[in-house]
Amino acid sequence: MKPKSKILIIAGSDSSGGAGLQADIKTVTSLGSYALTAITAVTIQNTTGVKSVIPISPVDLKNQIIYSAKDIRPDAIKIGMLHSKNVIKKVLESLKILNIKKVILDPVMIAKGGAKLIDEDAIRILKKELIKKVYLITPNIPEAEVLTGIKINNKEDMILAAYELLNCGAKNVLIKGGHLKSKKVIDIFLNKTDFKIFVSPRHKTRNTHGTGCTLSSAITTFFSCGKNIKKACDLGIKYVNSAILTNPNYGKGNGPINHLNSMKLNKIFK
Numbered sequence: 001m002k003p004k005s006k007i008l009i010i011a012g013s014d015s016s017g018g019a020g021l022q023a024d025i026k027t028v029t030s031l032g033s034y035a036l037t038a039i040t041a042v043t044i045q046n047t048t049g050v051k052s053v054i055p056i057s058p059v060d061l062k063n064q065i066i067y068s069a070k071d072i073r074p075d076a077i078k079i080g081m082l083h084s085k086n087v088i089k090k091v092l093e094s095l096k097i098l099n100i101k102k103v104i105l106d107p108v109m110i111a112k113g114g115a116k117l118i119d120e121d122a123i124r125i126l127k128k129e130l131i132k133k134v135y136l137i138t139p140n141i142p143e144a145e146v147l148t149g150i151k152i153n154n155k156e157d158m159i160l161a162a163y164e165l166l167n168c169g170a171k172n173v174l175i176k177g178g179h180l181k182s183k184k185v186i187d188i189f190l191n192k193t194d195f196k197i198f199v200s201p202r203h204k205t206r207n208t209h210g211t212g213c214t215l216s217s218a219i220t221t222f223f224s225c226g227k228n229i230k231k232a233c234d235l236g237i238k239y240v241n242s243a244i245l246t247n248p249n250y251g252k253g254n255g256p257i258n259h260l261n262s263m264k265l266n267k268i269f270k
């Protein structure tokens with residue numbers, strides 16, 4: 001097959017390969033599209049935790065985005081970890097230059113192991129400016145709490161926080177419920193005219209490293225190929241759910257999920 005669309009990924013590298021840029025590329029590829037990348041930071045990590053974060057200079061980040069995207073124009077952009085105010089400023093400048101409508105923001109703040117990946121100034125500008133410039137924002141529960149100031153303990157709190165994010169200028173919101181202590185997993189989609197609660201089976205496993213990155217990349221891929229944003233969320237959630245279910249159980253900590261769950265190898269490569 002030929003790639004169905006082109007996605008620019010702006011995110012941090014995860015040396016363990018399960019989250020961040022690596023998860024994004026695997027997702028976009030496994031779902032049949034072409035991935036371009038701009039690296040915000042290099043993280044040294046494995047499934048047991050993040051050892052350190054080495055930032056790429058904001059100017060070099062912008063150069064990666066513009067130089068690649070001016071040559072191969074992306075149909076959509078997925079944004080992941082942006083660790084500082086200056087990085088976000090450069091991303092805002094780049095978005096303005098590129099003028100691409102389909103932009104999905106995963107506002108990564110805390111790694112699964114608990115490491116903080118973003119500073120206070122960055123959170124402020126993300127909330128004040130970046131949220132308004134993207135088409136969909138996909139916070140998990142701790143991120144939605146930081147962005148809205150609402151403590152989230154149940155589905156009703158998630159809905160309240162989603163409305164608050166619309167008030168802050170978000171166009172479409174998907175609050176991910178992986179962190180909620182609930183029997184089924186719940187993800188809440190909301191925009192000014194539409195609302196949907198996605199309910200999926202919760203798999204009992206510690207191997208959920210990179211679920212958030214994978215979900216936002218899957219949504220971006222489906223959206224770039226012409227699905228509407230709610231349908232893209234629905235399909236993205238199904239892809240992640242199946243990836244968790246079939247996880248390969250690698251590593252000694254929170255292991256990766258199975259990005260290949262959507263793929264079948266052609267006979268000639270067997």
Ligand SMILES: Nc1ncnc2c1ncn2[C@@H]1O[C@H](COP(=O)(O)OP(=O)(O)OP(=O)(O)O)[C@@H](O)[C@H]1O
Binds near residue numbers: 141186200202205
């Ligand atoms: N144990 C699980 N079983 C099934 N689905 C899950 C499970 N955990 C998370 N999910 C789903 O995975 C997707 C990502 O949600 P999650 O809340 O884990 O994001 P995240 O915290 O941003 O992930 P990450 O730690 O990778 O940043 C959501 O659709 C959520 O419902």
Ligand SMILES: [Mg+2]
Binds near residue numbers: 106108109212
């Ligand atoms: Mg996340």
